[in-house]
Amino acid sequence: MSALELNNLSKSFGGLHVINDVSFKVMEGERRLILGPNGAGKTTLFNLIAGDLAPSFGTISLAGEDVSALPTNRRAARGIGRTFQILTLFSGETVIRNVVLASLGRTSRRWKPFGSLDADEEFRASAMEILRTVMLDHIADKCVSETSYGERRRLEIAMALAQQPRLLLLDEPLAGLSKEERKGVEGLLNALPRSLTVIMIEHDMDVALGFADRIALLQNGKLLVDGSRDEVIADPRTKEAYLAE
Ligand SMILES: Nc1ncnc2c1ncn2[C@@H]1O[C@H](COP(=O)(O)OP(=O)(O)OP(=O)(O)O)[C@@H](O)[C@H]1O
Numbered sequence: 001m002s003a004l005e006l007n008n009l010s011k012s013f014g015g016l017h018v019i020n021d022v023s024f025k026v027m028e029g030e031r032r033l034i035l036g037p038n039g040a041g042k043t044t045l046f047n048l049i050a051g052d053l054a055p056s057f058g059t060i061s062l063a064g065e066d067v068s069a070l071p072t073n074r075r076a077a078r079g080i081g082r083t084f085q086i087l088t089l090f091s092g093e094t095v096i097r098n099v100v101l102a103s104l105g106r107t108s109r110r111w112k113p114f115g116s117l118d119a120d121e122e123f124r125a126s127a128m129e130i131l132r133t134v135m136l137d138h139i140a141d142k143c144v145s146e147t148s149y150g151e152r153r154r155l156e157i158a159m160a161l162a163q164q165p166r167l168l169l170l171d172e173p174l175a176g177l178s179k180e181e182r183k184g185v186e187g188l189l190n191a192l193p194r195s196l197t198v199i200m201i202e203h204d205m206d207v208a209l210g211f212a213d214r215i216a217l218l219q220n221g222k223l224l225v226d227g228s229r230d231e232v233i234a235d236p237r238t239k240e241a242y243l244a245e
Contacts, residue, residue, distance in 0.1 A: 001065060002198035003167050004049065009058035011044055011221075011242045018044045021058070026167075026214075030064075032199045033208050033229075036218035037241060042201045045218070046169050047183040049199075050082050051075040062167065080167025083156045083173060089144050095155055096140040099127040100160035127162065134158045134188050150181030154188065168192070170200040174207060182207060209233065217241060 002025040011019040017043045026032045034042050047053040049060055051072035059068045067075050095156050098125045118134075131137040134154040139147060144155065153173060160168055173189070174182050186207045192198060202208040215232035217225040219241045225232050232238055 001028055002026060002061070003030065003063060004199070004234075005064075006049070007059045007061070009048060009060065010056045011041075011048055011053060012056045018221050019048065019055075021064065022218070022221070022223045023058075024216050024223060024226050026197060026199060028197055029194050030197055031198075031211055031213045033212035033215045034199060034201045034218065035208075035215055035232075035238075036224075039209040040218040042218055043171060043223040044221075046082065046171055046199075046201065050080055050169060076163060076165075079164075079166030081160040081163045081167070081170040083160050083171055088151060089155060089159070091145045092143065094141050094143055095147065095151075096124065096127050096131065097134055098144060099130055099158050099162045100124065100156060101165075103127060103130075113185035130158045130161050133161065133191070137186065148181075150177050150184065153177060153181070155186060157185075157188065165196065167197045167199070170198060170202070172201055172203065174202055174204045186210070 004026040007023050009019055009022045010017065022045065038044050042052065044053065048055050051067070051070060051074075055068060059065065059066055062075065062078055062080065065078070067078060070078070090101065093101070103123060103126065104116060128137055128140060131140050134157055136151060136154055139151065144152065147155070157170070173185055177185060180216060182204065189207070197220055200208065200211065209229060212229045214228055215225070216223060217232060217238055224241055225235045225237050227235070
């Protein structure tokens with residue numbers, strides 16, 4: 001079954017056609033890489049999938065259900081988790097509180113007063129488990145403002161995982177990281193459960209190509225090439241559009 005299906009998706013801003021008749025499927029458990037030069041429309045595509053933007057035309061289906069008309073929070077409740085190119089953390093809170101708050105996004109508990117959350121052992125225990133997955137459990141009680149950039153990027157992935165997504169959208173998870181930090185994030189990407197479907201935008205070719213099962217290459221908002229990793233790498237249009245940049 002397909003985890004995600006885009007059908008004839010288009011998005012225009014005024015006269016600017018940013019996404020132009022894009023259709024492709026991502027199967028359950030697949031690791032899909034979205035490639036494309038700057039301005040190709042990759043982040044806009046994520047905004048359309050997550051519900052932050054409404055399509056001008058076309059549909060988006062999640063596990064066979066058309067979610068095109070649903071707002072972001074209802075798509076999140078149906079299993080879309082997301083990280084952003086620009087970090088979106090509560091920097092005045094501790095690492096673990098950020099994860100707890102992210103996990104509450106799926107429950108009515110998010111309306112409870114902030115202060116009572118730490119007392120809830122169940123939430124803390126599952127947040128701790130996720131922090132272990134991203135190797136941040138040793139700094140669980142550190143304030144986010146005192147953490148390194150690399151740790152914050154991993155925390156963002158932890159927050160997306162806390163929402164127990166079925167489909168995880170990762171927007172340039174390696175951006176701005178040192179070589180060492182990249183290794184750490186690469187390790188955690190490879191350790192993500194295979195039951196999770198992952199779509200990733202990433203410019204670091206060494207990591208991105210190692211991760212991908214299949215690749216969709218966008219250029220000027222159009223789907224230029226779509227296929228297995230080896231097919232897309234071998235396609236001369238890929239070199240022309242992207243790899244030769
Ligand atoms: N809200 C908006 N209003 C008008 N134009 C927009 C808007 N959002 C994006 N665009 C334009 O759409 C095009 C695609 O942008 P997008 O950020 O999706 O590209 P991208 O492939 O993610 O690029 P990058 O690799 O640089 O992040 C760009 O020309 C951008 O200026």
